[in-house]
Amino acid sequence: MQLYERGMLDLDRDVNAYLDRFEVKNPFKTPVTAGKLMTQTAGIPQALIGLAAPTPEVLQPLDEYLAAQLPRVNWPPGKLYSYSNLTITLLGYLIQKRSGLAFNDYIQQNIFQPLEMNRSSFEQPLPGSLASDLAVGYQYHQGKLESVPFLYLNIAPAAALSATAIDMAHFAIAHLQEGRYENRRILAQSTARFMHKQHFTHHPLLPGTAYGFHERLENNLRALGHFGNLRGYTSSLTLIASENLGIFIATNSFNGINDDILTQFFDHYYPVTRSPTSPASETNFEPNLERFRGYYRDLEYPRHSIGKLTAPGRYFRLTASDNSLLIEPPKIIPGNLMFPENYEPIRLVPIEPLLFQRTDNDGYVAFETDKQGNIVYLFNALNAKIGAYEKLAWYETVPVQLMLVMVCLLIFLLALVWTARSWWCDRVAILPQI
Numbered sequence: 001m002q003l004y005e006r007g008m009l010d011l012d013r014d015v016n017a018y019l020d021r022f023e024v025k026n027p028f029k030t031p032v033t034a035g036k037l038m039t040q041t042a043g044i045p046q047a048l049i050g051l052a053a054p055t056p057e058v059l060q061p062l063d064e065y066l067a068a069q070l071p072r073v074n075w076p077p078g079k080l081y082s083y084s085n086l087t088i089t090l091l092g093y094l095i096q097k098r099s100g101l102a103f104n105d106y107i108q109q110n111i112f113q114p115l116e117m118n119r120s121s122f123e124q125p126l127p128g129s130l131a132s133d134l135a136v137g138y139q140y141h142q143g144k145l146e147s148v149p150f151l152y153l154n155i156a157p158a159a160a161l162s163a164t165a166i167d168m169a170h171f172a173i174a175h176l177q178e179g180r181y182e183n184r185r186i187l188a189q190s191t192a193r194f195m196h197k198q199h200f201t202h203h204p205l206l207p208g209t210a211y212g213f214h215e216r217l218e219n220n221l222r223a224l225g226h227f228g229n230l231r232g233y234t235s236s237l238t239l240i241a242s243e244n245l246g247i248f249i250a251t252n253s254f255n256g257i258n259d260d261i262l263t264q265f266f267d268h269y270y271p272v273t274r275s276p277t278s279p280a281s282e283t284n285f286e287p288n289l290e291r292f293r294g295y296y297r298d299l300e301y302p303r304h305s306i307g308k309l310t311a312p313g314r315y316f317r318l319t320a321s322d323n324s325l326l327i328e329p330p331k332i333i334p335g336n337l338m339f340p341e342n343y344e345p346i347r348l349v350p351i352e353p354l355l356f357q358r359t360d361n362d363g364y365v366a367f368e369t370d371k372q373g374n375i376v377y378l379f380n381a382l383n384a385k386i387g388a389y390e391k392l393a394w395y396e397t398v399p400v401q402l403m404l405v406m407v408c409l410l411i412f413l414l415a416l417v418w419t420a421r422s423w424w425c426d427r428v429a430i431l432p433q434i
Helices: 033-040 062-069 087-099 103-112 165-176 187-197 258-269 305-315 398-429
Strands: 138-139 144-148 214-218 222-231 233-240 245-251 294-298 316-320 326-328 346-352 355-358 364-369 375-379 388-390
Touching: 033 087, 062 087, 087 103, 165 233, 165 245, 214 258, 233 258, 245 258, 294 305
Parallel strands: none
Antiparallel strands: 138 144, 214 222, 222 233, 233 245, 294 316, 294 388, 316 326, 326 346, 346 355, 355 364, 364 375, 375 388
């Protein structure tokens, strides 16, 4: 946004115009722009493989890493939200490319120094003055919390920031004051307002994205924020401009508790009275719920590497009951990544033909169809933040895929037995006769 303000970066221009070492492989007519990168709608899939390096000596420069790892665009830019670490990494490289400064140097001079974020750094490893104070990260392994080593990340702009709560408070204040911290500005007020407005949503009643921030709509409040999850660490920053309030959460374990803490915070300090009557009673139509039933998969998983094997952990199923829909985990898959062990099914009641309301809060869930009227996407299934999920064809569903795997394993075992039997029979046939 600083580069945009200085006329050094056009948010609506094809980013390939700024690149020379590599290009974004985009088979669609709509270009990938910095604006779409900042709203996570560029169509670039998530990545899980090759994010980290074993030692700082083998960390790859941003241009080399992106040239080797950036996948092709998977769906038309501007159509769907799907978070990708590589999207943020590419934005970091654009900062480096357009400013002429190394990414870390740019952030140090233009963000950390004016905001007095004196104990924050993207350096890997951390400078000596900070390294001894780094919190040890922990992760559960076989039922016990075990410490994890420091990660050296090739995707530094997306995940390598180490900071303190005080420093993050300075960052939050600068945004709540629309670009100003004390008597210094990191953005003009008009630029900050432009950055904080909604730039994408799947439906007018659903949360969307600003530039660099995700919207959260809860208890009649609009919040902007971003979550961070890394091996050994969990963090989040939430800004509620109407209340002049910033909330920063950091824990030294990978636990995903941010959503629970924020929901309980909103319910405690900003409670709302919800109507006991079902919104469905106010509708004058009876939708065909059967068209919505089926399995849905989070768009946020790798498409062009072995990391796609994590996709089965990102499913849920939608069932129909009593003129409503239920979001449930696929019980056939243990340890699903999207549901806690004590998960209670979410009930959805119809408001409009493609719009439903949750009964556990005031949130909405929307659907999208193809030209033939078939359901293809579901939006905002599980929380107060933006999310997109694709409906699976019958042959893509978990039970069918597992059945195919079992059939393939059975054929392999039968072939193995047949080969062993043939080998044994041939060996017996050539034994000398006594």
